[in-house]
Amino acid sequence: MVRTVGTTARGIRAPIIKKGDDLINIVMDCVLNAAKQEGFELENKDIIGITESLVARAQGNYATVDDIAKDISQKFDGDIGVVFPILSRNRFAIILKGIALTGKKIHLFLKYPCDEVGNQLMDIDKMEELGINPYTDMLTEKEYRKLFGEKVVHPFTGIDYVKTYKDLAINNNIEIYLSNNPSDILNYVDDVLVANIHDRERTKKILKKAGARKVYGLDDILTQPINGSGYNPEYGLLGSNLASENEVKLFPRDSQYYVEEIQKNMWEKLGKKIEVLIYGDGAFKDPVGKIWELADPTVSPGYTSGLEGTPNEIKLKYLADTELKNLDEKKAQEIIKNKISNKDNNLIGKEESMGTTPRRLIDLLGSLCDLVSGSGDKGTPIVLIQGYFDNYATE
Numbered sequence: 001m002v003r004t005v006g007t008t009a010r011g012i013r014a015p016i017i018k019k020g021d022d023l024i025n026i027v028m029d030c031v032l033n034a035a036k037q038e039g040f041e042l043e044n045k046d047i048i049g050i051t052e053s054l055v056a057r058a059q060g061n062y063a064t065v066d067d068i069a070k071d072i073s074q075k076f077d078g079d080i081g082v083v084f085p086i087l088s089r090n091r092f093a094i095i096l097k098g099i100a101l102t103g104k105k106i107h108l109f110l111k112y113p114c115d116e117v118g119n120q121l122m123d124i125d126k127m128e129e130l131g132i133n134p135y136t137d138m139l140t141e142k143e144y145r146k147l148f149g150e151k152v153v154h155p156f157t158g159i160d161y162v163k164t165y166k167d168l169a170i171n172n173n174i175e176i177y178l179s180n181n182p183s184d185i186l187n188y189v190d191d192v193l194v195a196n197i198h199d200r201e202r203t204k205k206i207l208k209k210a211g212a213r214k215v216y217g218l219d220d221i222l223t224q225p226i227n228g229s230g231y232n233p234e235y236g237l238l239g240s241n242l243a244s245e246n247e248v249k250l251f252p253r254d255s256q257y258y259v260e261e262i263q264k265n266m267w268e269k270l271g272k273k274i275e276v277l278i279y280g281d282g283a284f285k286d287p288v289g290k291i292w293e294l295a296d297p298t299v300s301p302g303y304t305s306g307l308e309g310t311p312n313e314i315k316l317k318y319l320a321d322t323e324l325k326n327l328d329e330k331k332a333q334e335i336i337k338n339k340i341s342n343k344d345n346n347l348i349g350k351e352e353s354m355g356t357t358p359r360r361l362i363d364l365l366g367s368l369c370d371l372v373s374g375s376g377d378k379g380t381p382i383v384l385i386q387g388y389f390d391n392y393a394t395e
Helices: 023-038 051-058 065-075 089-100 124-129 141-148 161-165 182-187 200-209 255-268 316-321 329-339 360-373
Strands: 008-012 046-052 061-062 081-085 106-110 174-178 190-193 214-217 243-244 246-247 275-279 380-384
Touching: 008 023, 008 360, 023 046, 023 051, 023 255, 023 380, 046 051, 046 255, 046 360, 051 061, 051 246, 051 255, 051 275, 061 065, 065 081, 065 089, 081 089, 081 182, 081 255, 089 161, 089 243, 106 161, 106 182, 141 161, 141 174, 182 190, 182 200, 190 200, 200 214, 200 246, 255 275, 275 360, 360 380
Parallel strands: 046 275, 081 106, 081 190, 106 174, 190 214
Antiparallel strands: 008 380, 046 380, 061 246, 243 246
């Protein structure tokens, strides 16, 4: 029988996970029960995706704003410069609340016209009309308000982030500036906390070269427990989310252990090699809001070895429009299947691969999982992907 379905992705429902739950067995049971109820079989090279929040919750990987304040106070003895955080109530506002609790003076630098992941602080056309040069010009909060108005809201959330961040001050200890040059912060303070995500190492390098006295990143905060708190030795506060008014959920620890244990246990139970990854935010850009989704330090903090690498695929559309253009359907299918079955192990630079996606498998798969599970009330924090490694020649 000719195969009629390629890749499928199913959201798998799971119970509400709490600290101390046996996540490995819960994930396995959820997938196996779904297969039984829905009448499908698990196969070699199927992929189980688990959202990072399940792992962090099972670990109890949480910290309070007081824990953040204490670690900041241990690392900084005077005023603090904070550069380039993203604009987010869920991600950074709770962290800033903890920093403000130190009572230290905070000089907060925001990138413009948008943050690192695309959240807007101003209309780019108006910025250009006003003659503002984002490469050279620094704006104080007062200048920003004079130019753009007393209320500038995010087009999706309706939040004025400058006001939101300013309102977190204690005894007026937060001053806000707009600049894209991290070295400008050194006009106000010598010690700096780097708060951007993907360009953090470059920002640290620039500041150190410019003469900063102390330079830490969010990935350096809460790398160890504070008063028994959660922690992340690799990412610190990066990837954390608002859990409650005074608490954050951190990015999970030991992700590799979980994926390898699930893979091993599924092999022992089924005799099938199932690939497993833990995923956070997907890596894709919204075409309307121009927001790049990825606010975590990585799409996947843990994955099994079969998910290493990038796709090695032939572009069917290219073949269809070139050498197969004048062939009948049966002959074209025969040639396509033969080409796929005998393709080189590395198609980089070859014409037949032109237009294929040169992204890591874990980024593609993590993004797919993130879209399937959603971030709201679907209740499917586990995703099962089948047929991903199949192709047109697979029967």
